[in-house]
Every structure is written in C-alpha cells, then in structure tokens.
Amino acid sequence: MIQNNEGRYERSCRLFLSAKRRLIAATIQFFDLFSGIGGFREGLRRAGNFVCVGHCEVDTYADKNYRLLFDTEGEWYCSDARTIEPERMPDFDLLCAGFPCQAFSIAGKREGFADARGTLFFEIARILEAKRPSYFILENVPGLLSHDKGRTFCTILSTLSELGYHVEWKVLNSKDFGVPQARKRVYIVGYLDFRCAGKVLPEPETNGAALVQIRAGSQGKRVYSPKGLSCTLTSQAGGMGGKTGLYDVGVPIKENTKLG
Structure with missing residues (x-):
C-alpha cells in the first residue's frame, strides 16, 4: 500500500511539472469525456490556448456532429467511457465531463446510482485516479445537489477528495452569461494545487x-x-x-x- 501511494505521488509530481511547463507555454491540454456535440470544447476554443487531445462519446449521432464541428484528426477516441483503458490515453492537464444527468434530473425518475447512467461518475473517478490531471470541470443538473437528500452529492465530493482533489461547486445560469435562455447547471471544479482555492468560479451579475x-x-x-x-x-x-x-x-x- 505504501509503495502504491509513493508511486502515485511520484506520478502526480511528474504530471504536475509537465502541466506547469505547458501552462508556462500558455497551452492547456484537455480530454473531452461524455463530449456530446462539443459544448465544453467550444467554450475552451473561444477562451483560447486550450488543445484537445481526445474525446469520448457513445451516441453515434452526437459524435458525427462533433467531428463535423471540430477537427479531430489524430486525436485519441473511445466510444464508451466504461471501456477506456487509462494507460492507452494521452496525458492531459484538464478533464472535462458533462456526465449523464438523466439519473438526477427532476424530469426523470431520479434513480441516481441505481440507474446505469448515474454510475458513470465513477468512470470519471477511475480516470482521474489513473491519469492525475491537474484540473477537472464537471457539469450536471442542479438536481444532483438534492438527490437522495444530498447523499449522492456527498458521495461524489468524498470520492473526489479521497483522490486528492480540492473541489469547488456552484450553480450557474446561462442567462447570466449573455445567452438568451434560462438554464441552470451545477459546475464542479477540482484542482490539485491548493493555491487555486477561491479563484475559479465566477460571480456573475443576475440577468433579470x-x-x-x-x-x-x-x-x-x-x-x-x-x-x-x-x-x-x-x-x-x-x-x-x-x-x-x-x-x-x-x-x-x-x-x-x-x-x-
């Protein structure tokens, strides 16, 4: 166990130093998990200085549109997150994942981890443990916070904390960011460097x-x-x-x- 922990620590140090060098070069490499048609990717493209190294999407129609919208030539790809072998993935600094929300949404049955789609969060945890990216951004419906009287979200936070990540979360509404639509989503941001604390999520003015x-x-x-x-x-x-x-x-x- 001690040797495993030491090995994990050494790998984290190597990856952190590699990420730091890329940050100095003003580029951040990211992996687009549960990519859909590329919402996260488009946002990072607009922000600039982000490079996608691969994506994963099980819906063939969504993936077809993703490839029409973005140049994916030479990028790593896997159709099903459950079959990803982390050692075969390229290294990256940032993991983006809008994991399936149907299991937590008030529009559905809210079966949570009893729904196969709800358990896909643990695929995120598996990849984070193996690849140790410096940062991650997760997105889901606000119903995730209240599901099972908060126990589901507590499990998620505990899992991420056990992996060594500092975590912040906030419910943001698209209407407060120049989009003509009221659409609330909870964003969960994690990082290995504690110096990021309190400097990540925005404080937008409310659009009335x-x-x-x-x-x-x-x-x-x-x-x-x-x-x-x-x-x-x-x-x-x-x-x-x-x-x-x-x-x-x-x-x-x-x-x-x-x-x-």
Missing part, C-alpha cells in the same frame, strides 16, 4: 430579463426573442407536464405545473 415571445405556437414551434429569455431549450422532456405545453409566456414552468 423577461420572456419575449415573437412567435406563438405549440411546444417545439414557439419562438422567443434573443432580447428576452427562453425558459428552456425544449419542453418535450419527461416528468409531469412533459410534451403537454403547460406554460404560457411570462409564467414559470413550475407554477403552471402546480396549476395543472
């Missing part, structure tokens, strides 16, 4: 804009003006009121759901 509808219609056909906010990407999800068009312009979705 209201819904502005420019075209009426049924769900999926309704159009909102970018001068206002859309309450969601689509209301064709599961849960109570899914696929029914329960809300009107200016009335919160949850309130209309209560009213039936």
Whole structure:
C-alpha cells in the first residue's frame, strides 16, 4: 500500500511539472469525456490556448456532429467511457465531463446510482485516479445537489477528495452569461494545487430579463426573442407536464405545473 501511494505521488509530481511547463507555454491540454456535440470544447476554443487531445462519446449521432464541428484528426477516441483503458490515453492537464444527468434530473425518475447512467461518475473517478490531471470541470443538473437528500452529492465530493482533489461547486445560469435562455447547471471544479482555492468560479451579475415571445405556437414551434429569455431549450422532456405545453409566456414552468 505504501509503495502504491509513493508511486502515485511520484506520478502526480511528474504530471504536475509537465502541466506547469505547458501552462508556462500558455497551452492547456484537455480530454473531452461524455463530449456530446462539443459544448465544453467550444467554450475552451473561444477562451483560447486550450488543445484537445481526445474525446469520448457513445451516441453515434452526437459524435458525427462533433467531428463535423471540430477537427479531430489524430486525436485519441473511445466510444464508451466504461471501456477506456487509462494507460492507452494521452496525458492531459484538464478533464472535462458533462456526465449523464438523466439519473438526477427532476424530469426523470431520479434513480441516481441505481440507474446505469448515474454510475458513470465513477468512470470519471477511475480516470482521474489513473491519469492525475491537474484540473477537472464537471457539469450536471442542479438536481444532483438534492438527490437522495444530498447523499449522492456527498458521495461524489468524498470520492473526489479521497483522490486528492480540492473541489469547488456552484450553480450557474446561462442567462447570466449573455445567452438568451434560462438554464441552470451545477459546475464542479477540482484542482490539485491548493493555491487555486477561491479563484475559479465566477460571480456573475443576475440577468433579470423577461420572456419575449415573437412567435406563438405549440411546444417545439414557439419562438422567443434573443432580447428576452427562453425558459428552456425544449419542453418535450419527461416528468409531469412533459410534451403537454403547460406554460404560457411570462409564467414559470413550475407554477403552471402546480396549476395543472
């Protein structure tokens, strides 16, 4: 056990020094896990000085779009996170992972770790333990925080802490970052260097804009003006009121759901 811990420490030191050299050169290499069509990657591309070394996505249609949007020539790829062999992956400084949210969302059955999709978090932990990147950014629905009275999130934080990472988290809303849509997500940021503490997540000003509808219609056909906010990407999800068009312009979705 002592030898294993010493080996892990030595590897962490080597990777940290390698990451530090790349930071000095103003580039950060990242791996895009559960990549979807590339939300994380596009954000890092816009930020600049980030280089993607590979991605993983099980949905063939999402992956097809990902490859159309980004130049993936020569990058490492695996379709299923559960089959990743870390020793075959390239080294990287940052792991990005918007892990599947259906198991924790209030729009679903909220089965958590009892849902196979919910257990995919432990694939993230497995990769972090093996590759020891200096940083990670995880993303999920806010329902993750309250699932099973907070026990699920406690398990996640404990797992990341046991791996040696300092962790911060915060619920951010897309409407506060110039996007004409109210969409809350919890972001979990981890780092090995304690000097990063308190300097990671932003403190945005709240955008109080209201819904502005420019075209009426049924769900999926309704159009909102970018001068206002859309309450969601689509209301064709599961849960109570899914696929029914329960809300009107200016009335919160949850309130209309209560009213039936």
